[in-house]
Amino acid sequence: MPTPFTYINAAMSIDGKISTRQRCQVRISGDVDFERMDELRASSDAVMVGIGTVLADDPSLTVKSDEKRAKRLAKGLDENPVRIVVDSKARIPTDADILRKGAGKIIIAVSESAAFDRVESLRKKAMVIMTGGDQVDLPELLSVLDEMGIKSLMVEGGAGLNWGLVKNGLVEEIYSFIGNLIIGGSNAPTLIDGDGFDEADMPTCSLISAEKMEDGVLLKWKLKNS
Amino acid sequence: MPTPFTYINAAMSIDGKISTRQRCQVRISGDVDFERMDELRASSDAVMVGIGTVLADDPSLTVKSDEKRAKRLAKGLDENPVRIVVDSKARIPTDADILRKGAGKIIIAVSESAAFDRVESLRKKAMVIMTGGDQVDLPELLSVLDEMGIKSLMVEGGAGLNWGLVKNGLVEEIYSFIGNLIIGGSNAPTLIDGDGFDEADMPTCSLISAEKMEDGVLLKWKLKNS
Ligand SMILES: NC(=O)c1ccc[n+]([C@@H]2O[C@H](COP(=O)([O-])OP(=O)(O)OC[C@H]3O[C@@H](n4cnc5c(N)ncnc54)[C@H](OP(=O)(O)O)[C@@H]3O)[C@@H](O)[C@H]2O)c1
Ligand SMILES: NC(=O)c1ccc[n+]([C@@H]2O[C@H](COP(=O)([O-])OP(=O)(O)OC[C@H]3O[C@@H](n4cnc5c(N)ncnc54)[C@H](OP(=O)(O)O)[C@@H]3O)[C@@H](O)[C@H]2O)c1
Numbered sequence: 396m397p398t399p400f401t402y403i404n405a406a407m408s409i410d411g412k413i414s415t416r417q418r419c420q421v422r423i424s425g426d427v428d429f430e431r432m433d434e435l436r437a438s439s440d441a442v443m444v445g446i447g448t449v450l451a452d453d454p455s456l457t458v459k460s461d462e463k464r465a466k467r468l469a470k471g472l473d474e475n476p477v478r479i480v481v482d483s484k485a486r487i488p489t490d491a492d493i494l495r496k497g498a499g500k501i502i503i504a505v506s507e508s509a510a511f512d513r514v515e516s517l518r519k520k521a522m523v524i525m526t527g528g529d530q531v532d533l534p535e536l537l538s539v540l541d542e543m544g545i546k547s548l549m550v551e552g553g554a555g556l557n558w559g560l561v562k563n564g565l566v567e568e569i570y571s572f573i574g575n576l577i578i579g580g581s582n583a584p585t586l587i588d589g590d591g592f593d594e595a596d597m598p599t600c601s602l603i604s605a606e607k608m609e610d611g612v613l614l615k616w617k618l619k620n621s
Numbered sequence: 622m623p624t625p626f627t628y629i630n631a632a633m634s635i636d637g638k639i640s641t642r643q644r645c646q647v648r649i650s651g652d653v654d655f656e657r658m659d660e661l662r663a664s665s666d667a668v669m670v671g672i673g674t675v676l677a678d679d680p681s682l683t684v685k686s687d688e689k690r691a692k693r694l695a696k697g698l699d700e701n702p703v704r705i706v707v708d709s710k711a712r713i714p715t716d717a718d719i720l721r722k723g724a725g726k727i728i729i730a731v732s733e734s735a736a737f738d739r740v741e742s743l744r745k746k747a748m749v750i751m752t753g754g755d756q757v758d759l760p761e762l763l764s765v766l767d768e769m770g771i772k773s774l775m776v777e778g779g780a781g782l783n784w785g786l787v788k789n790g791l792v793e794e795i796y797s798f799i800g801n802l803i804i805g806g807s808n809a810p811t812l813i814d815g816d817g818f819d820e821a822d823m824p825t826c827s828l829i830s831a832e833k834m835e836d837g838v839l840l841k842w843k844l845k846n847s
Contacts, residue, residue, distance in 0.1 A: 409795060409826060409842055410812035411637010421820055558805055569635060575826045575842065579784055580817020584807070586636035591806020594647055600635060600801045605831055605838045612831045614838060616635055616801065 398537035399548040402568040403557050403586075404435055411585045412578035413554060418451040423574035425609040430460075435570075437463035439476045439549040441502075441540065445556030446482035447584075449491055456551065457497035475499035477545060481556055483530045485509035485517055494520045502540075504531045533563050558589025561598060561618075568617050569600070575610040624763035625774040628794040629783050629812075630661055637811045638804035639780060644677040649800035651835040655685075661796075663689035665775040667703035667728075667766065671782030672712050673810075675719065682777065683723035701725035703771060707782055709756045711735035711743055720746045728766075730757045759789050784815025787824060787844075794843050795826070801836040 406423035407413050414420055436442055437458045444454065456478045458464050464474040475497045480487055483506040487494070493501060501521040505514055508529050517523055524539055526532040540548065550560060560566045571586060592598070603615035632649035633639050640646055662668055663684045670680065682704045684690050690700040701723050706713055709732040713720070719727060727747035731740055734755050743749055750765055752758040766774065776786060786792045797812060818824070826842035833839075 407637065408823075409797065409840075411633065412811070412817070415820060416817040419820060421823070554807070561803060561805065571635065573840065575828060577787060577813055577824045577826070577844075578817060579787065579813040579815055579823075581780070581811070581814035582807075583817045585638070585811055587803055587805040588807035589805055591638070591642040591804060591809045594641060594645060597634075597647070597805075598803045599836075600803070602801060602833065602836065602838065605833055607828065607831055610825075610828065612828065612838070612840060614635075614799070618803075 396534070396538035397541045398534070398565055399440065399541050399545050401537065401548045401550060401560065401566050402570065403550045403552070403560070403566055404432060404570045405552050405557070405586055406572045406574055407586050408574060408576050408578040410577055410579060412580065412583040413552060413586060414451065414584050415578055416580040416582045418584065420452045421576075421578065423576065424572045424611065427609050428572050428613070433459045433463060435549050436476060437467060439547045440545040441477035441479055441547070442549045442551055443479040443481060443556070444551050445553055446480060446486055447555055448551070448553040449480055449482070449487055449493065451553070453492045454551070455492040455496040473499035476549070477502060479504060479540070481531050481533070481536070483508055483527070485513035487517070489516060489520065504536050506531050533559050533565060537565055554584035554586065554588035557587045561587055562589060566618055568603070568615065570613065570615050572608065573612045573614065622760070622764040623767045624760070624791055625666065625767050625771050627763065627774045627776060627786065627792050628796065629776045629778070629786070629792055630658060630796045631778055631783070631812055632798045632800055633812050634800060634802050634804040636803055636805060638806065638809040639778060639812060640677065640810050641804055642806040642808040644810065646678045647802075647804065649802065650798045650837065653835050654798050654839070659685050659689060661775050662702060663693060665702045665773045666771040667705055667773070668775045668777055669705040669707060669782070670777050671779050672706060672708035673781055674777070674779040675706055675708070675713055675717055677779070679718045680777070681718040681722040699725035702775070703728060705730060705766070707757050707759070707762070709734055709753070711739035713743070715742060715746065730762050732757050759785050759791060763791055780810035780812065780814035783813045787813055788815060792844055794829070794841065796839065796841050798834065799838045799840065
């Protein structure tokens with residue numbers, strides 16, 4: 396089934412961490428990377444995060460630049476791309492920033508294990524897509540999104556959602572900015588967590604580009620098996 | 622107290638892992654990186670690993686190239702750099718490759734918590750340095766090594782030893798080759814594990830160089846606070 400062009404964009408430390416062991420957000424990149432990320436958002440049909448990221452960081456996922464939002468409007472698009480949260484049990488707080496801030500469509504992807512009343516109350520604030528039994532069925536979700544006309548999907552983490560998507564072969568490219576700091580910690584989230592691959596199943600990539608940016612490096616990878 | 626010029630050399634996946642969750646060694650880099658690593662070994666006064674790496678990979682840490690060993694001999698050096706294992710409780714098996722293979726000095730760094738009989742039996746195979754109560758006192762160990770004339774120390778992992786050294790401000794440079802594969806896993810060892818830093822204490826680095834090598838990228842970082 397067709398799925399959108401799906402890519403992960405993330406900032407990590409020298410040692411592969413995307414936040415601290417307490418899941419506290421860390422400023423890993425600077426203004427240039429922020430600008431680049433905002434441009435990616437503005438040029439994508441949709442952006443997606445996992446519920447872990449919403450609970451930890453409470454991002455709004457809106458396009459920050461007035462100019463970029465105006466450009467989208469001028470093209471007949473919503474100010475912001477469709478914003479999607481992958482949240483099997485509908486745990487998202489109803490006052491989460493993503494539900495309160497910014498114009499445009501919001502989708503909460505839940506599974507059949509979500510409580511009925513939570514799903515009903517979410518329907519007042521967002522579109523709800525239900526797939527999967529215990530957890531969201533990501534291949535099915537992405538094919539529904541594709542049918543809805545979402546052809547480019549920017550994934551903004553975190554570690555668990557990235558794993559789910561990569562494991563299911565749904566990711567085409569990974570852009571990782573490596574900032575000039577060390578976070579450390581065997582329990583800090585990394586770019587891709589989850590169970591991890593056995594050697595025989597590890598996806599390989601080709602390096603699209605490696606470029607110095609501010610105090611770090613931006614690496615772009617293309618997955619070979621996607 | 623003076624300590625050797627200490628640098629970490631490691632190979633990691635796109636997502637910062639240095640082996641699988643089962644701590645199985647993975648071929649992350651290719652022949653060019655292998656050659657580079659062998660050259661680093663040959664040009665260092667000593668190489669060091671943690672006991673976790675010995676138990677997982679059983680490396681001999683010898684210089685692999687005949688030519689490079691011959692060059693060392695011609696300079697009046699031992700064939701191999703001093704090979705050091707950081708092993709608080711003297712857990713190293715007496716038949717470990719590092720104790721059996723290759724010419725040159727071997728040091729097992731233990732702490733006072735190591736069992737007497739284990740230490741005594743190790744003394745037959747290697748030089749034993751005892752520092753620290755429960756765990757090896759790394760600052761003290763490095764200053765003893767410096768006094769012994771070890772002025773350059775290549776650290777070859779793993780995740781726990783790297784953490785111990787970085788936490789104590791003992792590491793001057795980090796060379797990380799990022800290979801073109803995804804390992805994943807919240808329990809897989811990363812470049813730097815341990816407890817992890819709080820945001821206020823995170824060491825920052827400056828990027829010495831970023832260069833494409835084979836299918837990946839070699840990043841060299843200089844720690845600012847060392
Ligand atoms: N530096 C960066 O670029 C960056 C970007 C984003 C986030 N982060 C950091 O990442 C951390 C959050 O990462 P995280 O791993 O805790 O959370 P996450 O990846 O945002 O969300 C993971 C959650 O997604 C849900 N999910 C639903 N269906 C899934 C499926 N099929 N596969 C996988 N997950 C599925 C699961 O919970 P349910 O099953 O209950 O729904 C899972 O626990 C935070 O510390 C945040 O600061 C960093
Ligand atoms: N890709 C690569 O470049 C690369 C290189 C090396 C290793 N690896 C992988 O790394 C994994 C091993 O990593 P690891 O973290 O388990 O083991 P490790 O870093 O090799 O050894 C850690 C151990 O060192 C000992 N230690 C003694 N004093 C210490 C101190 N002051 N601070 C920190 N540690 C101290 C501790 O055990 P005691 O206190 O009991 O002595 C600790 O458990 C393996 O899977 C291996 O394949 C990968």
